[in-house]
Amino acid sequence: MVKLSQKAKADKAMKDVLSETLCEMGAEDRRVVVFDADLAGPSGTAVFGKKFPERFFDCGIMEANMAGAAGGISESGAIPFIHSFSAFASRKCMDQIFMAMCYPKANVKILASDPGITAQDNGGSHQGMEDMGMLMGLHNITLLEPADDVAFRWMLRTVKDTWGVHYIRFFRRAQDSIYDQDTQFELGKANILRDGSDVTIFASGIEVREALTAADLLAAKGIRARVADMFTWKPIDEQMIVRCARETGAIVTAENHSEDNGLGHAVAAVLAQTVPCPCEFIGIHEFGEVGDLPFLLRRFGLGAESIAAAAEKAIARK
Numbered sequence: 001m002v003k004l005s006q007k008a009k010a011d012k013a014m015k016d017v018l019s020e021t022l023c024e025m026g027a028e029d030r031r032v033v034v035f036d037a038d039l040a041g042p043s044g045t046a047v048f049g050k051k052f053p054e055r056f057f058d059c060g061i062m063e064a065n066m067a068g069a070a071g072g073i074s075e076s077g078a079i080p081f082i083h084s085f086s087a088f089a090s091r092k093c094m095d096q097i098f099m100a101m102c103y104p105k106a107n108v109k110i111l112a113s114d115p116g117i118t119a120q121d122n123g124g125s126h127q128g129m130e131d132m133g134m135l136m137g138l139h140n141i142t143l144l145e146p147a148d149d150v151a152f153r154w155m156l157r158t159v160k161d162t163w164g165v166h167y168i169r170f171f172r173r174a175q176d177s178i179y180d181q182d183t184q185f186e187l188g189k190a191n192i193l194r195d196g197s198d199v200t201i202f203a204s205g206i207e208v209r210e211a212l213t214a215a216d217l218l219a220a221k222g223i224r225a226r227v228a229d230m231f232t233w234k235p236i237d238e239q240m241i242v243r244c245a246r247e248t249g250a251i252v253t254a255e256n257h258s259e260d261n262g263l264g265h266a267v268a269a270v271l272a273q274t275v276p277c278p279c280e281f282i283g284i285h286e287f288g289e290v291g292d293l294p295f296l297l298r299r300f301g302l303g304a305e306s307i308a309a310a311a312e313k314a315i316a317r318k
Contacts, residue, residue, distance in 0.1 A: 002184075002191045004068040005177035010149040015172040017149045018111065018122045021156045022081060026052050031040060032160065035070050035082040043113055067093040067110075068072065071100025074107045079160060085119065086112035086128030086169050094134060101165045102140040108166075109159050110125055114258035115145070115169040117233035117288060117296035118206060121304035125190070127288030132233050133261025141165045142187065143233040150179040158187060169205070174210040178229070189238040196226035198312045200244035200251050202267055204230050205255040210297070213304035214254075218311055225311055233263055238270050250314035252280045254307050259283025278317035280310040292295045 012020075025047055026032045033055040033160040040046035040058055050054035058243045059066035063084045070080040089112035090097075112131060119126040142164060146152035152170055157170050157174070159166040178283070185191070190202070196213050203211035208229050215225040228240060228247055245251060251271065262279035273281060284300050297303040 001195055002193060003043060003180040003182070005148070005150070005180050006198070009176040010174045010177050012149060013172060013174045014149060014152055014170050015042070015113070017152050018156065018170075019047040021153050023051055025157065025160050026055065027189035029079070029160070030055070031077060031079045032106045033057070033073065033078045033080050035059055035080055037061060037066050037084040038087065043111070045083055045111075055215060063088045063092040063129045064096050067096035068100045070102070070108045071096065071106045077237060079107060079109070081109045081111055083111040083113065085122075085126055086115035087119070087126050089167075090128055090131035090134050090303065096119060097135065097141070097165070098138060102138045106139050106165060107163050110165070110167040112167060112169040113172045115171070115205070116284065117293065117300060117302065118171040118256065120292055120296065121290055123290040124288035128169070129258045129284045129288060130261060130269050132257055132263070133265070135167055136234055136261065136266065141167060144168045145205040145231055145233065146170055146212055147205060147229050148178040148179075150181060150183055151185065154185050158185070163189065171206060174204065178208055184314045186229070188232045188235045189236055190231070190240040191229045192226065194225070194227040194228055196224035197248055198224045198250065199315050200226040200228060200248045201239070201254060201307060201311060202228050202230045202251065202263065203254040204233065204263060205256050207256055207302060210302065210304045211254050211307055214307035214311065217308040223311065223315065230263060230267075233266060236266050236270065236275070241267055241270045242274045245271055245277045248316050250278045250311070252282065252307060252310045252314055254282040254302070255304060257283055278314045282307050282310055282315040
C-alpha cells in the first residue's frame, strides 16, 4: 500500500500544477512546446506562453487542426503538449489522434481538462463522459487520470520523458489530497490505497476520494473494502485486477465516465478471461447537465453512498 496524504485539500489547483510543471519542463528542455485551443487562461498554459512565446501556439477554437499540427511538429523532435476540454480533446480530435498521432507512432501529450461531471456549469455539451472509451480502441496510446496534484505532477514529468501518445484527463480545480508527496508511481500499475478482504473498489480521478469514503461507510458495517487507484486505464493493470479478484472475490469500479465503454468494461474484460467474479459498475448512463460537483455526484449516482451500495451488492453475489 502507498502512504496517503494527511492534508484534506491540495495546496494548489490542478491548472496551477500544470502551469508550473510545464514551465519547469520548458526551462529544462527546449523540445517542450505547448498548444492550446483558446483556453490558455482557464487551463493555465498562458503562463508558459508568456515565458516561452516562441514555443507556444494558441490555435483558437480549432481543436482538430491543433491535434494535427501537434502530430506534425512531433516529427521534428519536439515534445508537444496540447490542451482542450476533454469533450473537445477527444470528440473533435478523434481522427487526428488516429491519423497524426497513433498511426505514425508520434510523440504527443494530450491534456484533457474537466472530464465528465467536473465540467459542472458548462453543462452537457462540455462534459466529456465518453472520452476514455473512445480512445480505448486505439493502439499506441496511454490513457491516464490523476487522483490529485501529486499524481498529476508525476504524470506530466513521466509522459514528457516517455515516447508515445499520452492522454491525461484532469480536473482543473483544487482536489482532495490523496497521496503523500514522496509517493512512487509506475505507468500501468494501480496503487492500493486501503487494504481489505471482502471487496475491491477500483476507482480513478475524483472517484478515488469517493471510494475511500465508501470504504469508511462499509467499515462501519463490518465490511472490509480494498480501494485501488486505477490511474492508468490503458494499458490496464491486469495483474492487480486478477490479484484482487482472487483475494477479495468481488469487484466494484467507480468512474466519472460513461459506464458503457469505460473503466468498468476494461476491468470486466480482464475478469472474463482470467478470474470471473461478481462485478458492479458505478458510472454515467446519460448526457450531462448543469450543476455544481456535489449536486452532480448525487444526480448521477457517483458518490460514496452509491459506491458502498454497489459493494454490498457485489458481495451478496459471491
